[in-house]
Amino acid sequence: MFEALTDRLQGIVRNLTGQGRLSPENIRDSLRDVRRALLEADVQVSVAKDFVARVEGRAVGEAVLKSLTPGQQVVGIVRDELEGLLGRTPVALAAAQRLPTVVLLAGLQGSGKTTLAGKLGVWLKARSKRVLMSSADVYRLAAIDQLERLAEQAGVGFWRAPEGTAPVEIARGALEEARRRGFDFLLFDTAGRLQIDEPLMAELDEVKRAAGAHQVLLVVDGMTGQEAVRIGQAFSERIGIDGLVLTKMDGDARGGAALSLRQATGKPILFLGVGEKLDGLEMFDPSRLADRILGMGDVIGLVEKARQAFDSEQSARLAERVRKAEFSLEDFLEQLRQLKKMGSLEEVLQMLPGIPKGALAQAAPDTGRMRRYEAILLSMTPRERRHPRVIDGSRRRRIAAGSGTSVPEVNQLLRDFEQARTLMKRMRHGRRGLPGLRGRMR
DSSP states (O other), rough: OHHHHHHHHHHHHHHHOOSSSHHHHHHHHHHHHHHHHHHHHHOOOHHHHHHHHHHHHHHHHHHHHHHHHHHHHHHHHHHHHHHHTTSSSOOOOOOSSSSSSEEEEETTTTSSSSHHHHHHHHHTTTTTEEEEEEEEEOSSTTTHHHHHHHHHOOOEEEEOOOOOOOOHHHHHHHHHHHHHHHOEEEEEOOOOOOOOOOOHHHHHHHHHHHHSSSSEEEEEETTTHHHHHHHHHHHHTTTTTTTEEEGGGGGGGGGHHHHHHHHHHHHOOEEOOOOSSSOOEEEEOHHHHHHHHTTTTHHHHHHHHHHHHHHHHHHHHHHHHHHTTOOOOOHHHHHHHHOOOOOOHHHHHHHHHOOOHHHTHHHHHHHHHHHHOOOOOOOOHHHHHHOGGOOOHHHHHHHHHHHHHHHHHHHHHHHHHHHHHHHHHHHTTTSOOOOOOOOOOO
């Protein structure tokens, strides 16, 4: 996400930090480039103009101009103002004092509300919350059936009203069911509607009151651009919203909606939807996102992604096997699979600070090597994975044929494995001065 904006701003950052001295004139030249980059990213004109004015007001000052690193000072100001534009601090999904907490999802048709309900169900369940999902979308064909399937996939509860029930009555029934069964959260999906459709907006207002909604989340397609601002303002004024969720952010190369919505509506962004899978939901963190947009990485996000991907029991078991020098190809396969859960290596590299775009372009061959290694390992018998020394020439040819690879690739995997195992043995015995491993996944 934000690829185009990130590319432009990183170029401006490099230009600023590369200059030994700065004057009010070249600061203003750079900020004109910043404003142009924001406008090209579909940031609202007034938001971009105010942002640049605030940065200029702080940057064209004696303290910055006389600094030993004026370029870095200006970049720091840009980053700080960008974080402020995004909201400064993360806002969590708050629980009500009296259960259930009712979260109502609103937005245009096609914005991703129903899929978001499934993602939120997974997110809340991972935090030990009991979740019930229900839908009042009686207009879109099979919308309620879709939500029921997502609830089943997410492993959360689902309630549907009898056929022909009006949306307002569905809302009352869902609330009563959630209370009766003691759920922590009721996620209530609604029909998509245009903000100019007054009858449907009036119905949504009634549904909100009937469901006793504690929080109304406006779900906005992140690729909508400046139209997202008009949508946000209309729903906020007509219905009243408590927070925003931007969906389909993995396909958005501009990101202007995220930079404009917070400012235009005065409401916080709570989540970003990325990808189609039910685990593709990220909490919106202004500080971390500002760092990522300016190419400063997101190490905290990387650690969280690793924590979610790596099973703690498996990791502990692997550590014990390494300690006893029992690391096998089965362990190697297990680690490859857990690494894949973190997503593409390009995504991982984007979260590391200081990684140039050229390095990201080389991530695709790396992913291909990982897939081939997994295929090779799966073509081995359990005995071969546990005792690699039995893999002779004929076995290598069979493994290569079975995995659709070549004998040299099988040999390369075995060499990489032996090198990793040797390194682990040396670490176990506390030896120093180990030779560096070459990147085998390139």
